[in-house]
Amino acid sequence: MSLLEIRNITKSFGDNRAVDDVTLTIQRGEFLGLIGSNGAGKTTLVNLISGFFPADRGALVFDGHDITRQSINERIRVGIARSFQLVNLFDQLTVLDNVALTIFSRQGKTRWLWTLADRDGAVRDEAVAVLRQFGLEAHAPVLAGSISQGERKLLDVAVAYALRPKLLFLDEPTSGVSTREKAPIMDIITAVVRAEGITAVVIEHDMDIVFRYSDRIVAMHQGAILASGSPDEIRRNEQVAMTLLGTHADPQG
Amino acid sequence: MSAPGSVAAATQALLTPGRLAAVALSLLVLGVLPLILPPFDTLQVSYGLILGIAALGFNLLLGYTGLLSFGHSAFFGTGAYAAAFLVKYWGVRSMEAFIVAGVLASLLVAALIGAVCVRYTRIFFGILALALSQVLWSLALKLFWVTGGTDGLRVPTPTLLGGAFTQAFGVQTDKTAFLAYRYYYYVLAVFVLATTVMWVIVHSPFGKALQAIRDNEVRAEFVGVQVRRYRYVAFLVSGAFTGLAGVLWVPLNGLTTPEVLYWPFSGRIVFMAVLGGFRTFWGPIVGAFVYNYLEVWAVSATVYWQLVLGVILVALVLTMPTGLVGTAGQLLAWLRRSRRA
Numbered sequence: 001m002s003l004l005e006i007r008n009i010t011k012s013f014g015d016n017r018a019v020d021d022v023t024l025t026i027q028r029g030e031f032l033g034l035i036g037s038n039g040a041g042k043t044t045l046v047n048l049i050s051g052f053f054p055a056d057r058g059a060l061v062f063d064g065h066d067i068t069r070q071s072i073n074e075r076i077r078v079g080i081a082r083s084f085q086l087v088n089l090f091d092q093l094t095v096l097d098n099v100a101l102t103i104f105s106r107q108g109k110t111r112w113l114w115t116l117a118d119r120d121g122a123v124r125d126e127a128v129a130v131l132r133q134f135g136l137e138a139h140a141p142v143l144a145g146s147i148s149q150g151e152r153k154l155l156d157v158a159v160a161y162a163l164r165p166k167l168l169f170l171d172e173p174t175s176g177v178s179t180r181e182k183a184p185i186m187d188i189i190t191a192v193v194r195a196e197g198i199t200a201v202v203i204e205h206d207m208d209i210v211f212r213y214s215d216r217i218v219a220m221h222q223g224a225i226l227a228s229g230s231p232d233e234i235r236r237n238e239q240v241a242m243t244l245l246g247t248h249a250d251p252q253g
Numbered sequence: 254m255s256a257p258g259s260v261a262a263a264t265q266a267l268l269t270p271g272r273l274a275a276v277a278l279s280l281l282v283l284g285v286l287p288l289i290l291p292p293f294d295t296l297q298v299s300y301g302l303i304l305g306i307a308a309l310g311f312n313l314l315l316g317y318t319g320l321l322s323f324g325h326s327a328f329f330g331t332g333a334y335a336a337a338f339l340v341k342y343w344g345v346r347s348m349e350a351f352i353v354a355g356v357l358a359s360l361l362v363a364a365l366i367g368a369v370c371v372r373y374t375r376i377f378f379g380i381l382a383l384a385l386s387q388v389l390w391s392l393a394l395k396l397f398w399v400t401g402g403t404d405g406l407r408v409p410t411p412t413l414l415g416g417a418f419t420q421a422f423g424v425q426t427d428k429t430a431f432l433a434y435r436y437y438y439y440v441l442a443v444f445v446l447a448t449t450v451m452w453v454i455v456h457s458p459f460g461k462a463l464q465a466i467r468d469n470e471v472r473a474e475f476v477g478v479q480v481r482r483y484r485y486v487a488f489l490v491s492g493a494f495t496g497l498a499g500v501l502w503v504p505l506n507g508l509t510t511p512e513v514l515y516w517p518f519s520g521r522i523v524f525m526a527v528l529g530g531f532r533t534f535w536g537p538i539v540g541a542f543v544y545n546y547l548e549v550w551a552v553s554a555t556v557y558w559q560l561v562l563g564v565i566l567v568a569l570v571l572t573m574p575t576g577l578v579g580t581a582g583q584l585l586a587w588l589r590r591s592r593r594a
Contacts, residue, residue: 050475076477088475090468093461101461105477110462113490117458118267159476 003028003167003199004049009058011048018044020223021058026167031190032201033214033231035244041223042203043085046169050082051075063166079166083156085175085203091145095136095155098144100127102162127162133192134158150181157189161198168193170202174209182206186213211235219244267456283441292433296505297549299437301542302444303501308525308537309451310494315523316531317455318487319467320374324382325522327366327389328359328492330514332499334393335359337406337509348411348439351500359496360489362389367488371481374470383516390514405510408503413439432505440501447497448538454490455534463487495522528569530576539578 004026011019019041026032034042048055051072059068065078090098103123104110118124131137134154139147144155153173160168173189174182190213193200204210210217210231217234219226221244227237234240283302287295307329314320332355339345339354366385370378393400400406410431454460462483465473470480503509512518521544529540547565551558573580 072474073477073479076475082475084472088469088472090465090472092468093464097461101458101465101478102476104458104461109458110478110483111459113454113457113459115458116267116453116456117461118456120458159472163476 001028002026003063005059005061006045006049007059007061009045009048009060010056011044011053012056017223019048019055022220022223022225024218024225024228026199026201027216029197029199030215031193031213032199033210033217034201034203034220035205035207035210035217035234036220036226037244039222040220042220043171044223045220046082046171046201046203049075050080050169076163076165079164080169081160081163081165081167082169083160083171083173085171087149087152087156087176089144089152089155089159091143093144094141095131095144095147096124096127096140098155098159099130099162100124102159103127103130106163130158130162134161134188150177150185153177153185154188161192165198167199167201170200172203172205174204174206182209183212280445287434287437292429295433295437296429297545298542299432299440299505300502301545302440303498303505304522304525304541304545305538306444306447306501307495307498307522308529308541309448310491310496310498311522312526312531312537313451313455313463313487313491313494315526316533316537317460317467318463318484320371320484320487321379321523322370322382322491323379323516323519323523324366324370324384324386325491325495326514326516326518327362327382327386328495329499329502329518329522330389330393330509330511331355331359331362332496332501333503333509333513334400334406334499335496336411336500336503337408340408341406346409346412347415348413348504349415351411351503352443352497355500356493356497359499360493362496363489363492367485367492371484371488383519386514386519387516390511390516393511393514400511403511405508407508409507410436411504436504440505443497443501447494451494452534459483459486524566528566528576530579532575533578533582536576536578540576543577 002025006022006024006026009019009022010017022041022045034045036042047053049060051067051070055068059066061067062075062078062080067075067078067080070078090101093101097117100117100123101110103126104117104120107123109120109123128137128140131140134157136151136155136158139151144152147155153176157170157173170189174185177185186209202210202214211234214231216229217231218228219234219237219240226243227234227240229237283298286298290298307325310328311322311325314322335355335358336351339351345351366382369385370381373381394402397403410428413435455463462473462478465476465478466480466483474480499513502513525540525544526537527540528544529538530536544566547562548558551562551565555561569577575583
């Protein structure tokens with residue numbers, strides 16, 4: 001069963017075709033790895049789907065809704081959420097409030113001016129439960145700006161996850177952290193995502209991580225899809241090996 | 254379940270016994286001041302309370318939403334002129350009518366100015382607010398047959414609560430006594446109410462959403478907070494508070510002139526918030542008191558008061574970048590740490 005159908009999506013910046021006529025179906029419940037060198041169009045594709053900017057051409061059908069022209073907010077309401085490549089948090093709010101804000105927003109309570117946020121026990125309990133799933137519970141009362149990079153990467157995902165999405169985009173969830181920290185972060189993320197049956201698309205430069213955690217891998221090159229298949233199929237794919245895997249001098253690798 | 258409990262305790266530390274005691278003590282002091290101070294000084298406290306409301310409204314934008322407005326004189330002036338128009342054209346003397354009219358009028362002005370300004374951030378927002386506020390200033394100046402031009406409009410002593418106080422006490426006192434006692438307590442009551450309302454707003458889910466916008470507007474949009482809409486509502490609330498301050502100010506001053514619509518007045522409000530500490534809730538109120546006292550003192554001390562005031566204020570901001578309240582908070586935290594060590 002498909003969750004998202006991407007049909008002939010195209011986006012240009014000036015003369016540069018960042019995403020060039022991409023057609024791709026994302027299946028319900030899969031953990032999809034999106035790979036490609038810098039500038040291959042991975043993040044642009046995620047930006048198009050999450051509504052950061054509109055597509056020049058093409059259509060997006062999510063869970064039966066045509067979302068091609070919908071706003072960021074409407075796409076969130078139908079179940080699309082994302083994390084960010086460079087950590088994007090509310091640094092002057094506590095770790096707990098970063099997640100609580102998402103829950104307030106999801107429940108439409110951010111319109112409330114006359115209640116005290118901290119007195120909403122149900123929201124607080126849910127926020128604590130989310131933090132516990134991500135192993136961040138101990139940091140709940142401190143400012144988000146003061147925790148370590150690895151914890152910030154996890155919190156970034158937790159904030160998106162608290163929207164209870166059907167489809168979650170993870171833009172380089174382990175970039176900027178030490179090699180030793182990568183696997184534990186991915187273990188936590190995949191455990192949460194699989195337990196809740198969330199469909200996830202992860203952009204990642206670390207090939208070990210991608211091949212270890214993905215059900216299916218899509219390789220992009222110069223704005224187009226180069227190959228799609230199981231980790232084994234992609235590993236054996238000569239084109240991919242030549243353009244992506246063969247060059248192990250990849251600076252991000 | 255001890256772990257979630259400890260988190261709850263940490264986040265519910267909003268109303269610690271220490272903070273409640275500080276608030277109660279401040280209220281007690283403010284309550285007995287007119288009985289101790291000479292009337293002139295009580296009037297200065299009134300000015301401090303009123304400017305505190307104005308700075309509090311302004312800081313909902315600067316401290317909580319991350320928008321620096323150089324145009325808040327527009328709302329203060331609208332509040333003041335709304336009261337003056339009621340007196341001049343309808344012969345109304347009721348303070349409550351002034352407040353309703355002033356708040357509604359400043360809401361209307363905020364709705365118009367905000368519709369343009371919230372599309373922008375940073376310097377563009379600030380300058381646009383400044384420019385639009387100066388349209389009001391020039392109107393007040395040019396439409397002199399309506400607004401009295403540079404002479405302004407007089408506002409006599411209003412009746413409070415439909416004259417209930419006057420009848421209850423049955424005494425006709427002179428204007429200074431009225432302002433230093435009955436009007437002082439009226440202003441104090443409105444101040445307490447306004448501060449409570451603002452405190453609840455900044456601690457509400459809506460207030461959290463504003464702080465999220467301040468910290469990271471892109472992420473706020475991606476957790477479903479419609480940034481522009483929230484900024485607009487914050488702008489309305491901010492304008493209404495500063496407008497309320499303008500209404501309260503005008504009977505105290507006895508007169509409103511275009512000066513309260515002019516941009517240096519917006520600059521004063523900015524300064525009060527920065528001086529007290531815009532990263533804290535109480536900072537702008539403290540800043541308003543201190544600024545008002547410094548200005549009164551400097552004016553009485555020297556003809557070069559602007560120079561003296563400028564030097565003092567620059568020195569204060571340079572030595573205390575987090576403002577008076579921010580610095581006091583850091584000192585308290587440092588004291589606590591060193592006592593524990």
